[in-house]
Every structure is written in C-alpha cells, then in structure tokens.
Amino acid sequence: MSDMTGPTPVGALHGASYDGYVRIAEEPMRGMITLRGDLSGPLAKGATTVTGLDMPGPREVTVMTEKAIAWMSPDELMVMVPLADLPAALETLDTTLRDPFATAVDVSQARSIFSITGPDALVREVVAKLAPVDMDPQQFRPGMFRRTRLAQVPAALWLPAPGRVELICFRSVADYVFTILADAAKPGSEAGLFA
Amino acid sequence: MSSRLAKGGRKIDRSQKVSFTFNGRQMSGYAGDTLASALLANDQMLVGRSFKYHRPRGIVASGAEEPNALVGLGEGGRFEPNQRATTTELFDGLSATSQNHWPSLEFDVGAINSKLSRFFPAGFYYKTFMGPRAFWKHVYEPIIRKSAGLGKAPTEKDADTYEHLYAFADVLVIGGGIAGLTAAVAAGRAGARVLLMEQTAHWGGRAPVDGGDVDGAPVAAHIDALVGELSGMANVTMRLRCMGAGVYDHGYVLGYERLTDHAPQSGVPRHRLWRIRAAQVVTATGAIERPLAFAGNDIPGVMLAAAVRDYIVDLGVSPGDRVAIVTNNDDAYRTAFAVKDAGLEVPIILDARSAGGGDLAIRAREMGIRVEHNRAVAHVSGGKRVTGVAICAQAGGGAVIEEIACDAVAMSGGWSPVVHLWSHCGGKLVWDDTKAMFRPDGSRAPTSHDGKPFVTCAGSANGALSLSEVLDDARSAGHSAVQAAGYDPVEQAAPSVEDVAEIPLAPVWVMPAGATEKLRSKSWLDYQNDVKVSDIQLAAQEGFESVEHAKRYTTLGMATDQGKLSNINGLAVLSNALNEAIPQVGTTTFRPPYTPISLGSIAGGARDAAFQPLRRTPLHAWHEEHGVKWEPVGHWRRPYCYLQAGESAHDAVIREVNGTRNRVGLLDASTLGKLIVKGPDAGKFLDLLYTNMMSTLKPGRCRYGLMCDENGFLMDDGVVARIDENTFLCHTTTGGADRIQAHMEEWLQTEWWDLKAHVVNVTEQYAQIGVVGPQARQLLEVLGTPGIDAETLPFMTWVDRTVAGIPARLYRISFSGELSYELAVPAGQGMALWQSLVEAGRAFDAVTYGTEALHVMRAEKGFIMIGDETDGTVIPQDLNLDWAISKKKEDFLGKRGQLRSHLADPNRWKLVGLETVDGSVIEDGAYVLADGQNDKDQRNMQGRITSTYYSPTLGRGIAMGLLKGGMTRMGDIVQVTRISGNAVAAKVVDPVFYDKAGDKQNV
Known part of the structure; x- marks a missing residue:
C-alpha cells in the first residue's frame, strides 16, 4: 500500500496558514518512516542511505530541506523524505534491513507538519507559549530535536534554520494545533521573552 | 478627612487626570494612582462592609496585604469580584462597586449583626445550626449563603484572553525592590540567565519611601543605577506587574503577569501565566507591617503606619489632617516625619515601649511632636470614620487617661517577612525573638531534585530591616544563588550606607x-x-x-x-x-498562590475551539456537511447518525440500520486502533497478550481476539490480521488505541524485554471505511475492485486491492452480521475514496451510518462491546466467550487471575439476551430484580442490563445483560427495573437475535 497511486493525498488542513506576528503554515505532506531497532546496526545504514544525511545523536536531528533523520528514542528514528520519494525509500529500507528485528513503517499519513516562520526570537517565543521547552537561542539550537507536548497534545519540533521551526503532530489534531499556534501568534500578544 | 495633598506623590502624574466611578459616583484621580489612593483623594474612606458583622471598613494597607478594600471591578464580560483597590492601578473609565452590603454601602441592614456580635462568637455556625438535621439543607444553608459576603460571581463570559509562557532561568529573582534588584545585579554580573519579576508597576519597592542614603546619594538614585545596569544586561529579563505566585518542586515557579489590568484593551492577553523552571530562586518579597490589636482598630481611618507614608510620599494623598501614631517600634516614627513634611498634624505618637524609641524618637521630639512612652490606644472613637483616640497605659487594663481628636490613626506592630514563597515548597521558619518575627531558617531551605537548596531569601523577606542589612543580605543571596547555579560570583564593593540606630521593638x-x-x-x-x-x-x-x-x-x-x-x-x-511560646504554637501552612490569581490565567489559551483537542478523522468535514449528529468518543468526534431534513435521530438510526441490512451502508471506522506488531517474536508476544492463539494465524487471514489484564478482566478486543511471517496488525477499540499501545510497550520494556518485537501505532495512517450490507460486493465491483468474491476473499481474510484507483487493504470482517468489507486507505486519500463510494452508492440507494446504527446492528448479532458489556469487572467467560480462551497455551495475561475462586465461580452473572414481554425497550442501566432485601434494606438484584436498543430489524426492544445463571435461565421471565418505579417483565433469550447461523456475513 506504499505505492503512490490514485488521487494525490491531501493534508488535514489543505495547507492552511495564518499570518500573525509570525507565520503559521501547514506544510505539504512529507514522507515519514518510523524505524525501530538497534540504532547502531543496519538501521543507521538504512536511514543514512535513503536520506544522504548523517546519523543524529540522542535528541538531535540532521536536516537537508525535506529530508531528515530525527532521533526519537534509543531504539527509534523518524526518517523524513519528500512524499514523492517515499515508495523508493521504503523499498531501499526493505532491502537494507535484512534483520527481521528491524522495523520500518510508513507513518506519513498519520502526521501533520507545520512551520512557524518569522523573526527568530518571535518564532521561538510562540513555541514557548505552548511547549515546556527551553527555547532560548543559547539552549535550543538548530540540530536539536524535542519530543514534547504542545498545550494538550504530543508534538515534536526542531529548527531547520534560524527563524524557522518545523513541528509534527498527529493528523487528527492538526486543526487544534493550528488553532493554538495561531492564537499564540496573535499580534499584540508578543511577550518579548527572547528580545 | 482623607484628601489629595497639594504637592508630592512621586508615582502620580498630576498633568493627567483620570476619571472613574465608585458605586456609580463620578470621581477623579491622576495617572499613577491606585484605586485606593484615588478613593482616599475623594475622601471615600468607607470602602466596604465586613464579612460577618457588616462593620464599616476602610483602606488599611497600600499593597497586596489589603484585607478591606475589595471591590467588584469592571462590568459585563470584564466584571471581576474581590479585587484589591490597593493593587488596582487607576485607568480612565474604571468602574468599581463595593461589596458585602444591602441595600447600600452607607446604609446596610446587615450591620445589625454587629450589634448582635456577642451572639456570633467563634464557632457560631457549628454551635447554632446543629439540628434538626433537615434544617441544614433547607433552612440554614440557603439563608447563610444569601447573606454570605464578598463578591458576586460574574454572569457573563470573560471578554479577555489569557496565555501561558514557559520560561527558564538560572536565577529567578522574585521581587523588584532594592533587595531583588541588588540580588539580580549580583547574579547578572556573574553571567547567569536571570529573570527578575516585580508585582507592582515600579522598581525599587518601598526603599524610596523609607529613605536613607547609599554612597552619599538618596536611595532612589541607587535604585535607578541598579535598574539601569540590569536593563543593559543581555542575560537579564525584567518584568513589572508580574507576581511570583507559587514555588513548587524542582524549581518550578508560577509567575502571574497582569498585562492589561491597568489599561483594559482587546487583542492583548489580559494575564500571562509564566511557567518557569529555575535552577535557583531568590525571593526578595519584602515584609508586611503588622497591625496592633486595640479596640476599634477596624474603624475607617485606622491604617498601617507604613501605608500612611506610602500614600503621602508615593501617591500624594493623606488619610487625614491629624494623624495619631501608635507603635511598638522605631519605624513608625518615619510616618510622623512624612505627615509633618506634608504639612499635616501629628497630635501624638503613642509608643507602647516603656523606654520609648531611639534616634528617630529624639528627632520627633526635636520637631515638636508629642511622644508618649508606655502608652496605648484604649479605643478609637468614630463610626464610619475616625474622630479620635482614647489613650491609656499599655501596662494597664484600658482606663482612659486622655482623649485626643484626630481623623486618622497610623499603627505599627512591627514587621513580618513575606516568607510565603520560601514556605510553599517546604522552607522552614525560625522565630527571631529580638525582631519578634518568623524569618526563613537558612539551614532548612526548600530542596530540589538533588537534595540541595534551591530557594534563597533576600532582604526584608529574610528578616533584614535596615537599609544596610538589606543590601548586604541581598548581595550575598545573589552571590550564593548564582554560585549554586554554577557560576562564579563577581566580587563587588559594598555600597556605603549609614543606618539610623534603632531600638528593638517590644512585642x-x-x-x-x-x-x-x-x-x-x-x-x-x-x-x-x-x-x-x-x-x-x-x-x-x-x-x-x-x-x-x-x-x-x-x-x-x-x-x-x-x-x-x-x-x-x-x-x-x-x-x-x-x-x-510562639514558636511552639507555630504557623499555619503557607500555600500558593501568594495572592489570588485569575482562573483565566490558569486556563490560559484553553477555551473555545482550543478548550480541548478534538480529534478529527480524514472524513470529518464530509460528515459535518451532511447533517451529522456527533457523538464524542474520547477526544474523537464520530457520527452518531446523519439527520435528513425533518428527521429525528431515532428515525435516522432506523433508516440507517434498514438501509445497511437491506442494501449497503458506509461507515467511517477510522478511529479504530491499528497497531503494527513486528519482529521474529511477534506471534509469541501476541499469544501472551491475547487469550486466544495468534501465532498460528496464517498470513492473509484475520482472527478476533480478546485481551485481559493481569487480573483476568476483559480490557479490549479486536481483529488481528497477519500481514506476513513477522508482521501482525492488531485492531483495538477506538478508546483502546493509545492505551493498548502503552500496554504492549510496557510489557515489552519491563517484563518481556527479551522478546524481539516492535509496536508501531498506525491508527491515524489510515482512513478506514466499512462497506457493509448484502450489496457491498457489488458496490466495490462497480468501483473497479477485482477479486473480492467469496472464494478469492472469504470471510476473515484480507487482501490488497485498488478501489476507485486508490490502494486499499480490504478486510473481510463484520461487526454487523452482514457481508462486510473494511477498507483501509492512506488517510490523505480517505476522503477521495469515501466520496467515490458515496457517489457509486447512489445507484444502490446506499446509506451512510453512524455509531448508533453500528451499535444496534452489533447488538442484534449479540456481539459484545467493550465498555458496555465490560466495565473492568467482567471476564470473557461471563460473556460466554470461553471459545476465545485458549486451552492449549501455556500462559497468557489473565490466565492466572481467572483461576481464582471468585472468577471461577459458576454463580457469576453471565451474558443473556432479554426481550420485554410487551416489546418495549428496557431502560439503560436497569437492574434485574430478585426476591427479598439485603442487609441494608435494599432490594436484591440478580442481574443488570448492559446494552438495550430498539431493533428496527426485529421491530421490538432487545437487550443484553448479565444475569445470575446466564444461559441456563433461557425462557425465564424476569422483572427489570424502570425509573418510573414499576418493573417490566422480560424473557431470557439467546443474545444472538439475528442470523444465528451467520449465513448473511459468510457469503
């Protein structure tokens, strides 16, 4: 079922966006693969092969545009590729992961991905209104990855570049996440925490 | 009378007039006033009535400690009761109403309570309203509630918004007085990340009012220098109007920032709740002056001595023209100087100490103020305002020596450090006999995760009272906090301060x-x-x-x-x-918040659409556009039914059931839990989790399974499909998806860590659509789905096919008893498939159906539902599911539990079907009556109803229930309770009401 036939898959919010004191946007769907197993073995090889990226350390992410390897737990990675590359990536993993105790599962459709863009300090602040993460520029730097919660739902987030946060959540709560991000980014509610 | 002074008031701007109303009366003040100072400027000394005796009350204090001046603030969606006038900044258009009186503040009927006060002693309610018992609920409580005081609850929805903010700091300094500023500078210079918050709108606290010189210049200049230095530090964040509300475990602190209370406006959050993690916390929260307990100390015009000078120096108002002062310490003499400096009279200073005061007392005498030792207030004269004081000896019983006319009394009983935040998380106190105060015991500080102290007190909050003491203490608090946070303190020269010599107070x-x-x-x-x-x-x-x-x-x-x-x-x-001794008696417990914080700030952004996450399936929007009646299922919304024009929900359900049973129905089953279990030991793992055997399942096939907890109780059920040698897909109930995933992970991580299996939750990866009914196959064939006939795809198998051009996995499973396919497709293509099915379904007169039709159809088939037939006390055997419990397996979760005598008891209530004799529908949650009564005089029961519906298929009420004796009772007539009181007769029948042989689903 990983072959991309039929109508183009649509995201939960059809690419909704909101321009507050930072911009909130639902990003186009991205290929996402959960990898579970021994991170030191073929799993790492599979992840690096399909993305061309280095392995991240604990609580880190390696990123190149739409491709990424995110460290999720001591035995779990999230590999991201452009949606169009997903079938090929799954195929590659299928041949790389000979160990039956290595699991690759397509979860692209189960997630929504959002971007928060704008001045770096304000982008960080919007996250700080919702997630118990130290978003101070000295503390949370590009290359880091946090699995956390956004108000009442689980989420994971990272900084692909200064002034840009990307975050993923479950597809079913995309509307909620968009609502709380937009509320947090309402002009007039700037807290100036990282100013 | 209280009035605005001709000059002075360092916080007010006399060029900016501000108008406001109090109980509807127009008044005016200046920008920078508090509501309290503005009321005093308008000679509004009476601001409220007391809670119990309805006595006239005036402003006592100038800050957060104010007990009397509570008002209802604002109107409509911005009304809030019990707001302290002393911490309310005045703004144009402010409207305040006093509380706790009827019909008016000036004339209050409840004041009769004051005359009867000797009939309302301590414990009055406990003593009086003892009986008869029924009187409490019907007589006493309603009357007490009506006359109970303080503010009224708002009646409209809050017009403002609120938010949270997560912040982190190496050193959090609470309090922006001179001590907090000093500590923050000490921490900031060392390079630590410092967060400094002050509850008022001004830095510097009360030091400028109390006076003194630092390095040869007035203390105010020193404060400006400290604020200037801190503002220039990139590592320091400063916040005014932000109160440290509570200190909790591991350096968690709540800060309460009031953004627009001083200037209400829309579009800006009113309050922001700071949720802070700090490595170290410095509380520089100052001290609060204590009143003295003399007769009439609550008459409007009697105020704390320091508050009197705050009003004069900071706000340019005086509570009276003749201010008598009564004290047990030297500090109150400063109030006498402030009053005199303002050109007002101090008729007398009553010093309760037999030896009187120190240098300040000498200065007072030099200024020509009458100072008396060993003197006390016998009583205050006046009703709604002070008219004089009667003087007596402190050592005596209160015999009046002299009466002195005055219109205000400034009292000081000494100072109590604000130890609240220190105490919130377990900091202990020590009684300081010399200063007659509880102050923080530095050797017993609140400790963090590492067992080390994380709170330090600074300045007056630590019991330091003189300016030099405060500065020294704050600097060292800043140093030790920053050091504990892992930074090297930068040594700095102590500023030079010359204190006035003070004589200790007499308690x-x-x-x-x-x-x-x-x-x-x-x-x-x-x-x-x-x-x-x-x-x-x-x-x-x-x-x-x-x-x-x-x-x-x-x-x-x-x-x-x-x-x-x-x-x-x-x-x-x-x-x-x-x-x-006082330390033997001890204090009560200090609990957060320091002063009440708004409920809105606690809720933050969780309101309206963001109140709670609402989970939407990929088909949610379609349902919304097609007359859905929603049913909340956990955080999901599922269609209960779809209403057509003029249709009731009951009729819609009947139409949906009939349409599905006779033709074809479409169901959004996306919320169903889907867990992939993969690995060489996946089969072994599932054998341990499910009561039946899963490892023997062949790839391409499906099996219904039960999961029990370790006690043997049924916790979830669902169909397991074997995908390949190493991979299973386990369906769970909607509510079970996350819970069962966690359950599996827990067993894998803690008990069966040697099993090689992974669990991945793919619940939301797929839109799952049920195509159900005798014409289901034809509908799918119309959409170009090949090879789904009974031979190629028999009941309880699955296959990958393309439906309407969309890659789908088809499961031949049925929860309705009809021919049924469940189609799992990528979530992002779910809507396209659904629309294709609906479109093609028109030719079949297909229906879309919701959860109620689903429930009715499963009940007609006698299928159990987790949460209806189970409640955590039911085992599979109770539901006649013995067939799904493996006899061959060596072990599985629940096996041992089910061996216990109570669970193996043949007399347990077991599943049966029930049909009322008259065809009516049994009530939800009804019980099956038995003869006689139990030892608590309650009617005996022999069973209970677990599911009950109107069956459109059978045209009558059907029910399932657990009954003593279970299926051995077939044919019995039993009595089932009704809320109206009469029982209804029902016959015990087979719970499979429809197609017992399964011919319809197996085609």
Missing part, C-alpha cells in the same frame, strides 16, 4: 496588655473574616489548641488575603492564651 499582641473583655471583643485580628482577639481566646478556651484547628474554628486567615495581616498576631494571641 505587643494585645493593646493594652490587660485589655478587658469588652475591649478585646472590639480588637480585630482578621479584618476580612471578622475575627477578634476574643474569638481566638475563646477557641483556645474551648480546646482548639493547634493553630490549624484554631484557624478553622475561628476562620482566622481563611479569607482571600489568607491572613497576611492577621496570622502572626492571631497565633501570638493563641500562644498567650495557651501559655506557650
């Missing part, structure tokens, strides 16, 4: 020392809750010896001010009455 808890009962019963301790010296003494006499008991019995310190003024005086009076 005075009751004034005069031998006050008569009459005087003591007019000497207030807790203004807000109307607790007097006599009440505490009565409590002690009646045996309430613990301070916590005395507090609850008398309500001392239980009002909205949480006893900021009354606690220490109250417990001192208690300790005297018990003949014990």
Whole structure:
C-alpha cells in the first residue's frame, strides 16, 4: 500500500496558514518512516542511505530541506523524505534491513507538519507559549530535536534554520494545533521573552 | 478627612487626570494612582462592609496585604469580584462597586449583626445550626449563603484572553525592590540567565519611601543605577506587574503577569501565566507591617503606619489632617516625619515601649511632636470614620487617661517577612525573638531534585530591616544563588550606607496588655473574616489548641488575603492564651498562590475551539456537511447518525440500520486502533497478550481476539490480521488505541524485554471505511475492485486491492452480521475514496451510518462491546466467550487471575439476551430484580442490563445483560427495573437475535 497511486493525498488542513506576528503554515505532506531497532546496526545504514544525511545523536536531528533523520528514542528514528520519494525509500529500507528485528513503517499519513516562520526570537517565543521547552537561542539550537507536548497534545519540533521551526503532530489534531499556534501568534500578544 | 495633598506623590502624574466611578459616583484621580489612593483623594474612606458583622471598613494597607478594600471591578464580560483597590492601578473609565452590603454601602441592614456580635462568637455556625438535621439543607444553608459576603460571581463570559509562557532561568529573582534588584545585579554580573519579576508597576519597592542614603546619594538614585545596569544586561529579563505566585518542586515557579489590568484593551492577553523552571530562586518579597490589636482598630481611618507614608510620599494623598501614631517600634516614627513634611498634624505618637524609641524618637521630639512612652490606644472613637483616640497605659487594663481628636490613626506592630514563597515548597521558619518575627531558617531551605537548596531569601523577606542589612543580605543571596547555579560570583564593593540606630521593638499582641473583655471583643485580628482577639481566646478556651484547628474554628486567615495581616498576631494571641511560646504554637501552612490569581490565567489559551483537542478523522468535514449528529468518543468526534431534513435521530438510526441490512451502508471506522506488531517474536508476544492463539494465524487471514489484564478482566478486543511471517496488525477499540499501545510497550520494556518485537501505532495512517450490507460486493465491483468474491476473499481474510484507483487493504470482517468489507486507505486519500463510494452508492440507494446504527446492528448479532458489556469487572467467560480462551497455551495475561475462586465461580452473572414481554425497550442501566432485601434494606438484584436498543430489524426492544445463571435461565421471565418505579417483565433469550447461523456475513 506504499505505492503512490490514485488521487494525490491531501493534508488535514489543505495547507492552511495564518499570518500573525509570525507565520503559521501547514506544510505539504512529507514522507515519514518510523524505524525501530538497534540504532547502531543496519538501521543507521538504512536511514543514512535513503536520506544522504548523517546519523543524529540522542535528541538531535540532521536536516537537508525535506529530508531528515530525527532521533526519537534509543531504539527509534523518524526518517523524513519528500512524499514523492517515499515508495523508493521504503523499498531501499526493505532491502537494507535484512534483520527481521528491524522495523520500518510508513507513518506519513498519520502526521501533520507545520512551520512557524518569522523573526527568530518571535518564532521561538510562540513555541514557548505552548511547549515546556527551553527555547532560548543559547539552549535550543538548530540540530536539536524535542519530543514534547504542545498545550494538550504530543508534538515534536526542531529548527531547520534560524527563524524557522518545523513541528509534527498527529493528523487528527492538526486543526487544534493550528488553532493554538495561531492564537499564540496573535499580534499584540508578543511577550518579548527572547528580545 | 482623607484628601489629595497639594504637592508630592512621586508615582502620580498630576498633568493627567483620570476619571472613574465608585458605586456609580463620578470621581477623579491622576495617572499613577491606585484605586485606593484615588478613593482616599475623594475622601471615600468607607470602602466596604465586613464579612460577618457588616462593620464599616476602610483602606488599611497600600499593597497586596489589603484585607478591606475589595471591590467588584469592571462590568459585563470584564466584571471581576474581590479585587484589591490597593493593587488596582487607576485607568480612565474604571468602574468599581463595593461589596458585602444591602441595600447600600452607607446604609446596610446587615450591620445589625454587629450589634448582635456577642451572639456570633467563634464557632457560631457549628454551635447554632446543629439540628434538626433537615434544617441544614433547607433552612440554614440557603439563608447563610444569601447573606454570605464578598463578591458576586460574574454572569457573563470573560471578554479577555489569557496565555501561558514557559520560561527558564538560572536565577529567578522574585521581587523588584532594592533587595531583588541588588540580588539580580549580583547574579547578572556573574553571567547567569536571570529573570527578575516585580508585582507592582515600579522598581525599587518601598526603599524610596523609607529613605536613607547609599554612597552619599538618596536611595532612589541607587535604585535607578541598579535598574539601569540590569536593563543593559543581555542575560537579564525584567518584568513589572508580574507576581511570583507559587514555588513548587524542582524549581518550578508560577509567575502571574497582569498585562492589561491597568489599561483594559482587546487583542492583548489580559494575564500571562509564566511557567518557569529555575535552577535557583531568590525571593526578595519584602515584609508586611503588622497591625496592633486595640479596640476599634477596624474603624475607617485606622491604617498601617507604613501605608500612611506610602500614600503621602508615593501617591500624594493623606488619610487625614491629624494623624495619631501608635507603635511598638522605631519605624513608625518615619510616618510622623512624612505627615509633618506634608504639612499635616501629628497630635501624638503613642509608643507602647516603656523606654520609648531611639534616634528617630529624639528627632520627633526635636520637631515638636508629642511622644508618649508606655502608652496605648484604649479605643478609637468614630463610626464610619475616625474622630479620635482614647489613650491609656499599655501596662494597664484600658482606663482612659486622655482623649485626643484626630481623623486618622497610623499603627505599627512591627514587621513580618513575606516568607510565603520560601514556605510553599517546604522552607522552614525560625522565630527571631529580638525582631519578634518568623524569618526563613537558612539551614532548612526548600530542596530540589538533588537534595540541595534551591530557594534563597533576600532582604526584608529574610528578616533584614535596615537599609544596610538589606543590601548586604541581598548581595550575598545573589552571590550564593548564582554560585549554586554554577557560576562564579563577581566580587563587588559594598555600597556605603549609614543606618539610623534603632531600638528593638517590644512585642505587643494585645493593646493594652490587660485589655478587658469588652475591649478585646472590639480588637480585630482578621479584618476580612471578622475575627477578634476574643474569638481566638475563646477557641483556645474551648480546646482548639493547634493553630490549624484554631484557624478553622475561628476562620482566622481563611479569607482571600489568607491572613497576611492577621496570622502572626492571631497565633501570638493563641500562644498567650495557651501559655506557650510562639514558636511552639507555630504557623499555619503557607500555600500558593501568594495572592489570588485569575482562573483565566490558569486556563490560559484553553477555551473555545482550543478548550480541548478534538480529534478529527480524514472524513470529518464530509460528515459535518451532511447533517451529522456527533457523538464524542474520547477526544474523537464520530457520527452518531446523519439527520435528513425533518428527521429525528431515532428515525435516522432506523433508516440507517434498514438501509445497511437491506442494501449497503458506509461507515467511517477510522478511529479504530491499528497497531503494527513486528519482529521474529511477534506471534509469541501476541499469544501472551491475547487469550486466544495468534501465532498460528496464517498470513492473509484475520482472527478476533480478546485481551485481559493481569487480573483476568476483559480490557479490549479486536481483529488481528497477519500481514506476513513477522508482521501482525492488531485492531483495538477506538478508546483502546493509545492505551493498548502503552500496554504492549510496557510489557515489552519491563517484563518481556527479551522478546524481539516492535509496536508501531498506525491508527491515524489510515482512513478506514466499512462497506457493509448484502450489496457491498457489488458496490466495490462497480468501483473497479477485482477479486473480492467469496472464494478469492472469504470471510476473515484480507487482501490488497485498488478501489476507485486508490490502494486499499480490504478486510473481510463484520461487526454487523452482514457481508462486510473494511477498507483501509492512506488517510490523505480517505476522503477521495469515501466520496467515490458515496457517489457509486447512489445507484444502490446506499446509506451512510453512524455509531448508533453500528451499535444496534452489533447488538442484534449479540456481539459484545467493550465498555458496555465490560466495565473492568467482567471476564470473557461471563460473556460466554470461553471459545476465545485458549486451552492449549501455556500462559497468557489473565490466565492466572481467572483461576481464582471468585472468577471461577459458576454463580457469576453471565451474558443473556432479554426481550420485554410487551416489546418495549428496557431502560439503560436497569437492574434485574430478585426476591427479598439485603442487609441494608435494599432490594436484591440478580442481574443488570448492559446494552438495550430498539431493533428496527426485529421491530421490538432487545437487550443484553448479565444475569445470575446466564444461559441456563433461557425462557425465564424476569422483572427489570424502570425509573418510573414499576418493573417490566422480560424473557431470557439467546443474545444472538439475528442470523444465528451467520449465513448473511459468510457469503
């Protein structure tokens, strides 16, 4: 079922966006693969092969545009590729992961991905209104990855570049996440925490 | 009378007039006023009535400790009760109303209580409303509630918005007075990330009012320098109007920022709740002056001495033209100087100490002020405002020596450090005999995760009172906090300060020392809750010896001010009455928040659409556009049914059931839990989790399974499909998806860590659509789905196919008893498939159906539902599911539990079907009656109803229930309860009401 036939898959919010004191946007769907197993073995090889990226350390992410390897737990990675590359990536993993105790599962459709863009300090602040993460520029730097919660739902987030946060959540709560991000980014509610 | 002074008031801007209303009356003040200072400027000395006796009350304090000046603030969606006038910044258009009186503030009927006060002693309610029992609910409570005081609840939805903010700091400094600023500079210079918050709109606290020189310049200049230095540090964040509300475990602190209270506007959050993690916390929260307990100390015009000079120096208002001063310490003399400097009269300073004061007293005499030693207030004269004081000896019983006319009384009973934040997380206190105060015990600080202290007190909050003490203490607090946070403190030269020599205070808890009962019963301790010296003494006499008991019995310190003024005086009076030392009696517990914070700030953004996450399936929007009636299922919304024009929900369900049974129905089953279990030991793992055998399942096939908890109780069910040699897909109930995933992970991680299997939750990866009914196959074939006939794809198998051009996995499973396919497709293509099915379904007169039709159809088939037939006390055997419990397996979760005698008891209530004799529908949650009564005089029961519906297929009510004897009772007529009282007769039948042989699903 990983072959991309039929109508183009649509995201939960059809690419909704909101321009507050930072911009909130639902990003186009991205290929996402959960990898579970021994991170030191073929799993790492599979992840690096399909993305061309280095392995991240604990609580880190390696990123190149739409491709990424995110460290999720001591035995779990999230590999991201452009949606169009997903079938090929799954195929590659299928041949790389000979160990039956290595699991690759397509979860692209189960997630929504959002971007928060704008001045770096304000982008960080919007996250700080919702997630118990130290978003101070000295503390949370590009290359880091946090699995956390956004108000009442689980989420994971990272900084692909200064002034840009990307975050993923479950597809079913995309509307909620968009609502709380937009509320947090309402002009007039700037807290100036990282100013 | 209280009035605006001709000059002075460093916080007000006389060029900016501000108008406001109090009880509808137009008044005016200046920008920078508090509501309290503006009321005083308008000679509004009477601001409210007391809680119990409805006595006239005026402003006592100038800050967060104010007990009396509580008002209802704002109107409509911005109305909020119990707001302190002393911490409310004045703004144009402010409207305030006083509280706790009827019909008006000036004339209050409830004031009769004051005349009857000797009939309302401590514990009055407990003593009076004892019986008869029924009177409490129907007579006493309604009357008490009606006359109970303080603010009214808002009636409209809050017009403002609120938000949270997560912040982190190496050193969090709470309090922006001179101590907080000094500590913050010390921490900031060392390079630590510092967060400094001050509850008022001004830096510097009360130091400029109290005066003194630092390095040869007035202290205000030193404050400006500190603020300037901090503002220039990139590592320091400063916040005004932000109160440290509570200190919790591991350096978690709540900060309460009031963004627009001083200038209401839309579009900006009113309050922001800072949720802070700090490595170290410095509390520089200052000290609060204590009142003195003399008769009439609650008459409007009697104020704390420091508050009087705050109003004069900071705000340019005076509570009176002739201010008598009564004190047990030197500090109150500063108030005399402020009054004189403002050109007003100080007719007398009553110093309760037999030897009087120090240098300040000498200065007072030099200024020509009359100072008397060993003197006390016998009583205050006046009703709604002070007209004079009667003087007596402090050492005596209150015999009046002299009466002096005055219109205000400034009192000082010494100072109590604000130890609240220190105490919130377990910091201990020590009694300082010299200063007569509880101050933080630095050797018993609150400790963090590492067992090391994480709170340091600085300045007056630590018991330091003189300017030089405060500065030294704050600097060292800043140093030790920053060091504990892992930074090297930068040594700095101490500024030079010359303190005035002060004589220690003499503790005075009751004034005069031998006050008569009459005087003591007019000497207030807790203004807000109307607790007097006599009440505490009565409590002690009646045996309430613990301070916590005395507090609850008398309500001392239980009002909205949480006893900021009354606690220490109250417990001192208690300790005297018990003949014990104050530290032996101890304090009550300090709990967060420091002052009440708004409920809105706690809720933050969780309101309206963001109140709670709502989970939407990929088909949610379609349902919304097609007359859905929603059913909340956990955080999901699922269609209960789809309403057509003019249709009731009941009729819709009947139409949906009939359409599905006779033709074809479409169901959004996306919420169903889907867990992939993969690995060489996946089969073994599932054999341990499910009661039946899963490892023998062949790839391409499906099997219904049950999961029990370790006690043997049924916790979830669902169909398991084997995908390949190493991979299974386990369906769970909607509510079970996350729970069962966690359950699997827990067993894998903690008990069966040697099993090689992974669990991945793919619930939301797929839109899952049920195509159900005798014409289901034809509908799918119309959409170009090949090879789904009974031979190629028999019941309980699955296959990958393309449906309407979309890659789908088809499961031949049925929860309705009909021919049924469940289609799992990528979530992002779910809507396209659904629309294709609906479109093609028109030719079949297909229906879309919701959860209620689903429930009716499963009940007609006798299929159990987790949460209906189970409630955590039901085992599979109770539901006649013995067939799904493996006899061959060596072990599985629940096996051992089910061996216990109670679970193996043949007399357990077991599943049966029930049909009423008259065809009516049994009520939800009904019981099956048995003969006789139990030992509690309740009717005996022999069973209960678990599911009950109107069956459109059978045209009658059907039900399932658990009944003693179970299926052995077939044919029995039993009596089932009804809410109206009469029982209804029902016949015990087979729970499979429809197509027992399964011919319809197996085609």
